[in-house]
Amino acid sequence: MRLDSKHVTLSVGDGTEMRAYVSQPSTGEPHSGIIVFQEALGVNSQIRGVADRYAKLGFVAIAPDLFHRVRPGYEASVLNMDELMPLIRAMTVEGFAADAAAAHGFLTTEGGVSAGKTVAMGFCIAFLSNALGVQLTEA
Numbered sequence: 001m002r003l004d005s006k007h008v009t010l011s012v013g014d015g016t017e018m019r020a021y022v023s024q025p026s027t028g029e030p031h032s033g034i035i036v037f038q039e040a041l042g043v044n045s046q047i048r049g050v051a052d053r054y055a056k057l058g059f060v061a062i063a064p065d066l067f068h069r070v071r072p073g074y075e076a077s078v079l080n081m082d083e084l085m086p087l088i089r090a091m092t093v094e095g096f097a098a099d100a101a102a103a104h105g106f107l108t109t110e111g112g113v114s115a116g117k118t119v120a121m122g123f124c125i126a127f128l129s130n131a132l133g134v135q136l137t138e139a
Contacts, residue, residue: 002026003055005048008110010064010102018068018099021048023055024111033113035103036063037122040084044075047123060111064103069095 005023012018021043025031036051038044043063051061067074070090076083100120107113 001056003052005052005055008106010106012068012102013098014095016069016098018065018102019043019072020062020064020103020106021051022060022062022106022111023048023051024060025055025058031058031060031111031113031117033104033107033111033118034059034061035100035107035118035120035122036061037120038063038066039123040079040088041077042067042073042075044077060107060113062103062106062111064099066091066096066099068099 002025003023004026005021008020008022010018010020034054036047036054038047041047043065047063051063054061065072065074067087067090071087074087104115104118107118108115
């Protein structure tokens with residue numbers, strides 16, 4: 001299956017801008033959407049690969065840069081806790097919720113996905129969001 005993949009810049013509800021990686025099937029038919037929340041290493045080649053694999057399964061996948069407020073475009077391939085912990089500590093419930101809403105908004109507008117056909121998945125940062133009490137479902 002042929003994919004269309006690109007980086008986009010999203011306006012977030014708190015007035016910031018966030019870069020995100022989008023991968024989707026090149027067919028024009030309706031698709032489901034998935035938000036792929038990064039691991040601590042950023043939206044690196046691993047996370048872009050996860051998004052691409054979901055796109056090959058028929059999803060419009062978006063991987064938002066959750067560190068955009070403190071270190072936009074951060075990518076790493078190894079864990080350096082001295083470098084990572086300030087980024088993780090800077091995350092807030094409000095910021096994460098705003099980022100999730102912006103990614104969901106992209107899926108339902110530019111991605112052409114029905115709001116009821118979206119899911120989210122993630123790695124260590126997603127587990128942190130759960131600990132912070134972020135609700136990712138629509139109210």
